Amino acid sequence: MPIIPKKHEMPTQAPEVRARNFDEVALGYTAEIAVEEAQRCLNCKNRPCVSGCPVNVNIPDFIAQIAKGDFEGAYQTIQQTSSLPAVCGRVCPQETQCESKCTLGVKFEPVGIGRLERFVADWHNANITEVPQKPESNGHRVAIVGSGPSGLTCAGDLAKKGYEVTVYEALHTAGGVLVYGIPEFRLPKTIVAKEVDSLKALGVTFETNVIIGKTLTIDELFEMGYEAVFVGSGAGLPNFMNIPGESFKGVYSANEFLTRSNLMKAYRDDSDTPIMKGGYVAVVGGGNVAMDAARTALRLGAEQVYIVYRRSLEELPARREEVEHAEEEGIEFELLCAPTEILGFNNPEDPRDPRNGFVTGMRCVRMELGEPDAGGRRRPVEIPGSEFELHVDTVVMAIGTSPNPLIKSTTEGLEVNRKGGIIVNEDGLTSREGVYAGGDAVTGAATVISAMGAGKTAAAAIDKAIMGK
Amino acid sequence: MYKIVRKKSLNPTVTQMEIEAPLVAAKAKPGQFIILRVDEDGERIPLTVAGVNPEDGTVKIIFQIVGATTEKLNHKEQGEFIQDFAGPLGKATETEGIRKVCIVGGGVGCAIAMPVAQEFHRLGAEVTSIIGFRSKDLLILEEEFSECSDRLVVMTDDGSYGRHGNVTVPLKEMLDAGETFDMIITIGPLIMMKFVTLAAKPYGVPVTVSMNPIMIDGTGMCGGCRITLVKEDGTRETKFACVDGPDFNGYEIDFDEAMSRGRMYTGFERRAHEATCNLFGKA
Numbered sequence: 001m002p003i004i005p006k007k008h009e010m011p012t013q014a015p016e017v018r019a020r021n022f023d024e025v026a027l028g029y030t031a032e033i034a035v036e037e038a039q040r041c042l043n044c045k046n047r048p049c050v051s052g053c054p055v056n057v058n059i060p061d062f063i064a065q066i067a068k069g070d071f072e073g074a075y076q077t078i079q080q081t082s083s084l085p086a087v088c089g090r091v092c093p094q095e096t097q098c099e100s101k102c103t104l105g106v107k108f109e110p111v112g113i114g115r116l117e118r119f120v121a122d123w124h125n126a127n128i129t130e131v132p133q134k135p136e137s138n139g140h141r142v143a144i145v146g147s148g149p150s151g152l153t154c155a156g157d158l159a160k161k162g163y164e165v166t167v168y169e170a171l172h173t174a175g176g177v178l179v180y181g182i183p184e185f186r187l188p189k190t191i192v193a194k195e196v197d198s199l200k201a202l203g204v205t206f207e208t209n210v211i212i213g214k215t216l217t218i219d220e221l222f223e224m225g226y227e228a229v230f231v232g233s234g235a236g237l238p239n240f241m242n243i244p245g246e247s248f249k250g251v252y253s254a255n256e257f258l259t260r261s262n263l264m265k266a267y268r269d270d271s272d273t274p275i276m277k278g279g280y281v282a283v284v285g286g287g288n289v290a291m292d293a294a295r296t297a298l299r300l301g302a303e304q305v306y307i308v309y310r311r312s313l314e315e316l317p318a319r320r321e322e323v324e325h326a327e328e329e330g331i332e333f334e335l336l337c338a339p340t341e342i343l344g345f346n347n348p349e350d351p352r353d354p355r356n357g358f359v360t361g362m363r364c365v366r367m368e369l370g371e372p373d374a375g376g377r378r379r380p381v382e383i384p385g386s387e388f389e390l391h392v393d394t395v396v397m398a399i400g401t402s403p404n405p406l407i408k409s410t411t412e413g414l415e416v417n418r419k420g421g422i423i424v425n426e427d428g429l430t431s432r433e434g435v436y437a438g439g440d441a442v443t444g445a446a447t448v449i450s451a452m453g454a455g456k457t458a459a460a461a462i463d464k465a466i467m468g469k
Numbered sequence: 470m471y472k473i474v475r476k477k478s479l480n481p482t483v484t485q486m487e488i489e490a491p492l493v494a495a496k497a498k499p500g501q502f503i504i505l506r507v508d509e510d511g512e513r514i515p516l517t518v519a520g521v522n523p524e525d526g527t528v529k530i531i532f533q534i535v536g537a538t539t540e541k542l543n544h545k546e547q548g549e550f551i552q553d554f555a556g557p558l559g560k561a562t563e564t565e566g567i568r569k570v571c572i573v574g575g576g577v578g579c580a581i582a583m584p585v586a587q588e589f590h591r592l593g594a595e596v597t598s599i600i601g602f603r604s605k606d607l608l609i610l611e612e613e614f615s616e617c618s619d620r621l622v623v624m625t626d627d628g629s630y631g632r633h634g635n636v637t638v639p640l641k642e643m644l645d646a647g648e649t650f651d652m653i654i655t656i657g658p659l660i661m662m663k664f665v666t667l668a669a670k671p672y673g674v675p676v677t678v679s680m681n682p683i684m685i686d687g688t689g690m691c692g693g694c695r696i697t698l699v700k701e702d703g704t705r706e707t708k709f710a711c712v713d714g715p716d717f718n719g720y721e722i723d724f725d726e727a728m729s730r731g732r733m734y735t736g737f738e739r740r741a742h743e744a745t746c747n748l749f750g751k752a
Contacts, residue, residue, distance in 0.1 A: 170555065171686060172506055172513070172552070172555070209553050209554060209555035211555060211688055214688075215492050215493065215496060215555070216492065236688065236689050236690045237689050237692070237709070238691070240695075240707060246707070247695065247697055247707075247723075247726050247730060249729065249732075250733075252692075252693070253692035255690050255692060256691035259686065259690070259691055264513065264685065265510055270510075272510070272537050274733075354735070357726075357729035404688065404689055405689075405712070406712065
């Protein structure tokens with residue numbers, strides 16, 4: 001059979017349609033496409049893709065099962081190592097992980113591993129109603145702080161081994177960044193809820209509205225009888241640029257803007273949650289979060305949305321696919337451009353003018369790339385005299401987050417680095433006995449899958465430590 | 470779900486509820502707040518803790534009916550449940566080293582000021598309380614304040630009860646008469662807190678204000694509650710009221726900015742409030 005050089009295309013909603021709705025952009029492979037795509041796999045001996053996956057999913061095996069039409073078998077294969085296949089199939093940056101290692105990819109496009117994973121998970125969710133059996137309890141209790149990707153993975157792995165696991169979540173819904181951060185059109189919330197439900201079926205308990213560090217401390221968790229604690233509390237605090245005007249009405253952190261829309265459902269007409277929508281919107285930053293915020297603003301009804309990023313297209317840290325989707329939908333990219341001030345309305349005649357204090361624009365300066373910095377990236381340098389004003393009503397700052405200090409400040413002996421990230425060893429163990437950590441709380445803002453990898457590593461280490469007692 | 474154990478109307482627009490939330494009740498200190506959601510898909514709103522009863526695991530909240538969410542909350546009856554109740558959040562009011570304190574509360578802010586006054590009283594400090602309301606109908610918690618205050622002054626804007634005028638009048642009189650306080654703690658509308666701060670400034674008495682900005686998560690994640698502190702040398706510093714506050718040094722707060730930010734969704738709230746009222750009207 002001749003090799004098909006390209007991946008089978010992912011069916012998607014047409015850009016002009018999806019730009020105005022919150023339904024999922026990618027529609028997923030059909031069974032026929034999935035089988036054909038699976039047949040592109042060369043089944044090479046050295047299986048480099050597996051090492052490209054932070055949780056080492058047995059990729060060639062599940063692809064071979066799809067090729068044979070054994071979709072549930074493929075699901076079971078993935079399930080052995082990954083707790084969240086429907087999530088990973090959607091949000092993992094496969095192009096820099098498993099797919100970047102694919103042997104087929106040396107000469108052609110790699111196998112669409114992510115699209116196949118998503119197909120398998122969706123097929124399972126649509127066709128299999130049996131829930132997993134709760135394993136027999138081993139009598140040991142573990143507490144997990146935070147229900148994002150690292151916490152859910154750690155919880156799932158331990159529950160499968162028979163641990164009694166409780167996940168504490170500060171917000172009212174489990175899922176962490178998967179529910180407050182990543183928008184519906186990229187990751188439908190019903191999918192996250194399903195993954196949480198399957199963990200519940202494994203016996204995991206979820207306690208929402210409990211803020212560890214406030215409602216309960218880590219020390220109290222040990223007093224309550226937990227033998228180990230995994231901290232996956234995420235990267236909480238949003239960064240701002242510290243330029244003038246960031247307190248004007250209409251300036252949001254990406255966290256706030258996305259949380260209002262995703263978690264608080266401001267995108268729905270029947271929501272009680274207010275959000276600034278419509279008009280002209282600038283999103284500052286170039287990562288996946290910036291793309292999510294820009295595309296959310298567009299769907300909320302913006303006339304024009306700009307991505308403002310100080311480097312060039314090549315340096316954009318967002319996934320290529322997300323950038324392409326954003327471009328197709330009509331997001332305008334103001335590249336090599338940096339904000340210097342946010343401008344607000346002020347009527348000097350009337351201090352009670354209701355328009356006072358609302359954003360009217362953003363002053364920016366053009367940049368060019370200069371010498372590489374210590375990290376090897378070319379440093380953006382201002383072009384003198386290139387200042388200009390962008391007319392916008394809303395500005396969303398998507399320039400990263402810093403770890404939340406709530407746990408550190410109430411846990412004696414828990415060491416953090418200069419940036420506030422919790423310090424761990426290769427097993428995810430912190431400076432406190434029995435306390436493990438992983439995900440953005442350790443690394444600062446990173447990816448869903450790397451957080452899952454950290455949750456997995458910690459689960460194995462917790463199991464080893466408790467069983468070795 | 471969290472049970473409303475007791476409900477009481479304090480005046481036509483202010484309601485007190487005691488909510489069963491044992492974990493919060495075990496921890497909450499005066500000055501801290503909680504975040505609640507009335508129902509599924511409801512808004513998250515912050516409310517300051519007005520008291521706790523660790524024995525029966527209840528937390529007291531007092532709220533003014535100002536928007537769709539507080540309207541919905543007020544329609545919940547004793548014995549019914551609210552969806553979410555999380556806390557305690559924020560830092561507790563600093564009490565250390567304060568032997569003589571003046572508590573200045575305005576309107577529904579008195580609900581937050583009351584447990585702070587009670588705490589100082591419990592710690593043996595000398596407590597002066599000045600509480601102000603628009604009129605007699607809106608007066609709340611007078612008895613509670615008189616129990617925990619060595620001296621209580623009640624003010625109404627229209628003179629229908631207590632003394633006529635706003636809360637800065639008796640405060641200035643006391644300071645003019647040479648009285649000193651280790652701390653003035655003021656809780657109420659931003660405009661009132663601004664003027665209390667201005668009134669105290671010439672006398673050099675430290676002022677603590679309790680900020681209540683718009684927020685979502687209450688754990689530092691959204692940054693919506695950010696406020697600007699203006700330091701003595703003029704440098705500006707951004708703080709998050711939810712984790713760095715809610716109490717701040719009154720002399721450093723940029724009140725005008727905080728007032729402007731507080732009005733961000735005024736139009737939206739009015740529409741939502743009207744929609745909710747119509748909804749209840751039809752039901």
